[in-house]
Amino acid sequence: MTANEGIRIQGFRSGDKFDSSLASAEDINGNGITDLLIGAQGYGINKGAVYVIYGRTDQPSRIDLSTLPSDKGFKILGSITSGTVGYSVRSLGDINQDGVTDIIIGAPGAGKVYVLFGSNGWGCDTCGTSSTCSICKSGYNYKYNGL
Numbered sequence: 001m002t003a004n005e006g007i008r009i010q011g012f013r014s015g016d017k018f019d020s021s022l023a024s025a026e027d028i029n030g031n032g033i034t035d036l037l038i039g040a041q042g043y044g045i046n047k048g049a050v051y052v053i054y055g056r057t058d059q060p061s062r063i064d065l066s067t068l069p070s071d072k073g074f075k076i077l078g079s080i081t082s083g084t085v086g087y088s089v090r091s092l093g094d095i096n097q098d099g100v101t102d103i104i105i106g107a108p109g110a111g112k113v114y115v116l117f118g119s120n121g122w123g124c125d126t127c128g129t130s131s132t133c134s135i136c137k138s139g140y141n142y143k144y145n146g147l
């Protein structure tokens with residue numbers, strides 16, 4: 001598949017169960033381009049995770065989630081054993097009326113639902129992958145490490 005035909009997304013781990021929730025994030029980082037949500041309820045022995053991939057005008061033909069750089073998206077990690085964060089994901093529109101799309105994440109194993117407000121600054125856009133940043137870690141871009 002070429003970049004003109006589509007995108008191959010890889011880098012999931014065995015047991016991530018990413019197939020249960022795939023959704024548009026609308027424009028979660030406020031750059032005017034639609035973004036993608038991928039729920040992986042099985043990540044981390046069913047703690048769960050959600051991958052956010054930013055839409056771009058210059059999308060590559062492949063995206064590797066295991067090395068997703070901070071300017072391309074980020075990962076939201078569950079922290080509760082069997083919490084299944086990412087069982088469901090969906091954009092909500094702009095529920096706090098700040099001009100940026102917000103998302104809702106289901107974690108039925110934890111008995112919780114999370115609403116996250118989108119932001120123009122999401123994904124360490126300003127700090128890159130600095131090891132001193134509170135939301136960047138080991139060169140990988142985390143946001144909400146432990147819902």
Ligand SMILES: [Ca+2]
Pocket residue numbers: 026027028029030031032033034035054055
């Ligand atoms: Ca966007």
Ligand SMILES: [Ca+2]
Pocket residue numbers: 093094095096097098099100101102117118
């Ligand atoms: Ca909003």
